[in-house]
Amino acid sequence: MTGKQRAYLRSMANTMEVIFQIGKNGIDEAILKQLDDALEARELIKINVLESSGMTPREASDVLCEKLNCEGIQAIGKKLVIYRQSRKKPKIKLIN
Template sequence: MLTNKQKRFLKSEAHHLAPIFQVGKGGVSDAMLVQIGEALEKRELVKISILQNNEDGKHDVAENLAKGTKAELVQLIGHTVVLYKTSVNNKRIELP
């Protein structure tokens, strides 16, 4: 579980990132979760965009992404989700 201070730090780190995944009409799939998990292992912090044609609620999508990848939900702002997961092999981010 992240503290508020750690979340603020991660939000500032994620500010300049571009979304690297998009959740569309099909919703969250197992293949997508595997790819996001691999990206989290390499980057630790990722942004995911939820498209307007998505049929699920954005809060449900964010929760499913976090649970499916075993990551921490840092932020859901608009239709953008920010996830963080500590990397085993590529540790880059030092939390305060």
């Protein structure tokens, strides 16, 4: 992914609402399944990482990207943004 593509996705994420939280249970199979389904439907997701999870947003992003085969777009403060192009119906058109 190029810097321009990443910047474009970051700009899209600025106006998005957080739709998931990673809390004291950390990253378990249930949240992975929900995130996988949400990535397929939305492609770009903003996640809040609570302090009780014991992880930083960067660490959570790294784990999620490895397990869900997605791209970490941004990790700032308590929030992170991940992206994965939909296999069935791509919505976000990335410019080369």
